[in-house]
Amino acid sequence: MKTVLRVEQLSGGYSPKRAIIHDLDFEIKAGEMIGLIGVNGAGKSTTIKHILGLMTPHQGSIRINEKTLNDDVEQYRSGYTYVPETPILFEELTVEEHLRLTAMAYGVPEQQYLQQSEQLLERFHMVKKRKALTAHLSKGMKQKVMIMSALLAKPSLFIIDEPFLGLDPLAIRSLLQELMEVKQNGSAILMSSHILSTIEHYCDRFIMLDQGRIVAQGALEDMLEHANRQGHSVAHLEDAFYALLNGGEA
Structure with a gap:
């Protein structure tokens, strides 16, 4: 299956002397929806801004359809569309x-x-x-x-930041239906959201950030197993989120 987005050893931030995200490694293939999750300040927005080409990495690379921003600016930017939180x-x-x-x-x-x-x-x-x-x-x-x-x-890649904010239930349902069709047609989706109980049922995999680092990634089963290995008994993404980031304390 074709890799649409490839992020390798990505570190970066707003200041050249201080990185906010550290050594991020992940990829999204055609027909996949990936949930980017973490508490406020975990590095989700900074990661997205680097992918959009709005910030220059301190190190590492980002490729959309195997092209970096420096390879071909027009082709890189035409490969994605972005829906911001505001x-x-x-x-x-x-x-x-x-x-x-x-x-x-x-x-x-x-x-x-x-x-x-x-x-x-x-x-x-x-x-x-x-x-x-x-x-x-x-x-x-x-x-x-x-x-x-x-x-x-x-486009090949949809980047969506907190898409459910301000939407009524009918619009949320319509959006999710459209995204499922987008997946079936071969586009990749990176979606940042705090509504874990919703995206649990739609995303193929998840990337959990904490303090700018990936602390867990994989399918729902992988996230639950990761939390269970640390001594927690969890059955849902939200439970795993609390367990992995708060030591099991809600």
Whole structure:
């Protein structure tokens, strides 16, 4: 199976003298959804910023479709789409214009754009808001616009940071359904989330960070076994999370 994202011996931070993440090693293959988990300050956002090319590593390498940012900037950046925790939109553009802009940026054919944009607007219950300026939308609706734009682009890699914040239950269900389809079509997904009880059922593997280091990674069974080997009896990802990061104390 093709490796979409490869991170090797990655260390880095905001200051050249002080690393926040240390010696990270992981990869994501086509058709995989990986959950990036950890407490606030564990290094999740810093890891994502390095993958996005917003920060320069102190050491190590990051490859998307076997290309580094230095190899080919355009090809590297076109290989992923990013949904941030806080929506970032052009307030003077409408919902529909954001989708159109995304289609132009990623070279989505016109017929494909028309079909997919209609499907996304319907699935996320945004048909009535298609002509609305994003400045007038709620945070949850703005997040829907970010998510729809990412899904429209259909890159090799989706990077999604806390996607459930601000979404209503129907939107969360729609997002998860779309992500399952994305997986089946061969894209890779890296998703950071604190909603462990939800992602437990959807992610293929997990990467747990603590103080900038990977303390556990693998499928759900691996995470549970890791916690059980340390003397804890756990049956769910959330239990393993508490056990591994808090010594078993909730």
